[in-house]
Amino acid sequence: MKLSRYFYTTLRETPSDATMASHIFLMRGGYIKPLSTGIYSMLPIGHRVMKKIENIIREEMNRVGGLEVDLPIVQTAELWSESGRYSAIGDELLRFKDRNNHNMVLAMTHEEAVTDASRYVLSSYKQLPFMLYQFKTKYRDEARARGGLIRVREFLMKDAYSFHATQADLDAYYEEQYQAYLRIFRRVGIEPVVVQSDTGIMGGKLAHEFMLDTPSGEDYLILCKKCGYQANREIAKFQRHPYTNNAEAALEKVATPNKEGIEEVSSFLQVSPEATAKCVFFDIEGKLVTVLVPGHLEVSEIKLRNILKTKELIPADESLIKASGMEPGFASPIGAKNTRVLIDLALENANDLVVGANEKDFHFKHCNPKRDFSNYEVLDLAEASALCHCPNCDEMLTETRGIELGNIFKLGTKFSESMKATFLNPEGQSEPAVMGCYGIGVGRLMASVVENSHDEFGPIWPKSIAPFQVEIVSIGKEANVIEAADKLEKELTSLGFEVLLDDREERPGVKFKDADLWGIPVRIGVGKKGLEQGQVEWKLRSEKNFEMVDLDQITEKLRLFYN
């Protein structure tokens, strides 16, 4: 491919709205073109990378028995009502009407469609298991797209769905998918951090997310360096070490003038935040829910939502709290009425705590929840952090950030039951298929590879997904240089290499800068001086310097490089 005939552009300067490395370089290299918030066109050079990632994923899906399909993106509201998600999902699902005034949706995922196709075919246990997958555009009406391709509204996703006769069969297949995912990410040069993740309000049993460990990630991960426990902070468990000091001390009211909040109260009373209890209030359908966690930790909203089986947590307003006999800023369940009280596991056996006295400017010391609280439920409510201990081995946990590259999820029979994707078992009885689903965002993976592998000049693509395998740069406009570069391009192309020839009449510096933005693993420089010795330059994108190589050795060297 000659660059003079290619459709491309490069930007000399960083676009003003890009902050992440992947966003900057994908824009500057002309891989993508924004059309609207979170909606991008893929230009030829970006499309080539996408196709290569897609092919790697396709190979690995086929290896674990996948059958490729293509499901519609425009679907009926009726279908989504069958699963219950038409009403369960909020504005993220884009709804519209067609010309016949039918309610339609743009698919944000394809469980409904694949279950619909499966129930059409499936009748007997003898047909199970099977796995269907596709590469398909999803539309999610994100409240806030960000970071270039990291979080977008319209995106290409590989989504796969497996169907099984038994839970045990799903369990075994889930492990195969897990291994396939590891192979996929390693093939694009990423060693993922795999964490346990939330299964969401739609249910499901077990889920893992494959993460790129990076400071620019938007998810928080909780890791144990000692035993390998890894989980998304949303659901991470941890070992409680209840604060105890003096279980016998009697409740004592102390003045804490204008001291609201854990920081102010604990420093005023000279106790550690851990020796206090944080009291947080939510309004759940008009009823007050009072939640207590140790003062040094936060309430995990995901855990709480899953416990309360609600999609939205609304902070309670002051009147509701006061109506239950509590004083915001100085609150505790002591003496409270008309409220459900949930306390974290760490508080059940704690004692000698500082809690609110439900009176302005006063707190209690020496609170012993077992003795002083009534009608409470003990639950896992606090969010894990680097202040917590590993649930398995008790080591201190560590925190990091990650970009979610893909997830695997044991769906169970959620969709097969509601949508009647059933089969007859050997006893002739009808059973719903047991399902798993497995997703990877292709564009996000492309961006993540850049996050994972770049220098100050541009992306450094791994061989497996670089837009081209080799870039030839002609240096100088002497006839023999142009001719030699041209000949080399034809020769390598005929041998099956993917070659980009920069044949522009530009100064070398311009060509080198652009080459860095395209990140092609091998750059061959053809110049007058080298040709006099029958040599060209061989430079790897990943290395700083080049070496002179005999022209007639290039083919062999390339073959070895790409073996």
Place this chain on the structure above:
RNA sequence: CGGGAUGUAGCUCAGUCUGGUAGAGCGUCUGCUUUGGGAGCAGAAUGUCGUCAGUUCGAAUCUGGCUAUCCCGACCA
């Protein structure tokens, strides 16, 4: 959906406070010179100053609505 910021040439931005002929650098086009990490000289083209309304003799500049984009948060089966 809350908070903040920004919309001026293809790109990066000045000009706005204090109203008075639309600017720079880079890019593009032409010519010459140059040729190893985004060259130099000369010339040229390029704008409803996001949009609508208001104030004013006069608005890129002041006021209000709308809209688009980015950042932080909420949200993310």
